[in-house]
Amino acid sequence: MKIASFNINGVKARIAQLTAWLPEAQPDVVVLQEIKTVDEGFPAEMIEDLGWQVWTHGQKSWNGVALLSRLPVEDVRRGLPGDDGDEQARWIEAEVMGARHAVTVAGLYLPNGNPAPGPKYDYKLAWMERLRARAAALLDTEAPVVMLGDYNVIPEPRDAAHPERWVEDALFLPETRAAFRRIVNQGWTDALRIRDPHGTRGPFTFWDYQRQAWERDNGIRIDHLLLSPQAADLMRDAGVDRDQRATEKPSDHVPVWVEIDA
């Protein structure tokens, strides 16, 4: 089962790239972030025509996540638990039926949090605390779980081309990184990191539109795939579809993926 995550920065602006990438990358399950539309505005038919089922958790103008699957799906759940007043669409999870295992797939779009300090950073940290609670509950199921998406967290200096430029950014502040570590240290495996445990740089998943960041390879690693122990046992490979950043009208993120023997 190949599971991918892609922050597409607006599904309507990116539908050509998305429908080209899907048959090329051949994932079985995809979670999308920043669809930037309400459910009714999502171009589901164009994706269904390619053989996919589509579930959305949309929102007007900003945020919004979706789950696409070629495999049977059960029990789609929308919204991160822990705050009934939270209007922001940043979480979708479901059970995906592989040939051998049912896999829990949770797609997330963690708040950016800038500027820090401030109310947006407070919201980010509160959201990460709710994520920690949900992640612990998912681990308790002892099922294979893949929790993936745009975490808006640069875990370590080696995850940025120029870490010194990020020291005051909400994506790299010590409190942000500590909150991310608290989740990982529950027992999750960072699939892109363990694929190259001693790598000194990257792999990057985001390059800013500004200042020729892509041309200079001034990137950061903020899209992550966290695997529960039962999913990590099944892991075959993981990677970053870096060439998607060089397409016409690209997103500022590229797809990340993991293959598990499920």
Place this chain on the structure above:
DNA sequence: ATGGTGGGTGTCCCA
């Protein structure tokens, strides 16, 4: 220190 770029349904906000 500044402003640079891109998407949305927007004449500003968010990343």
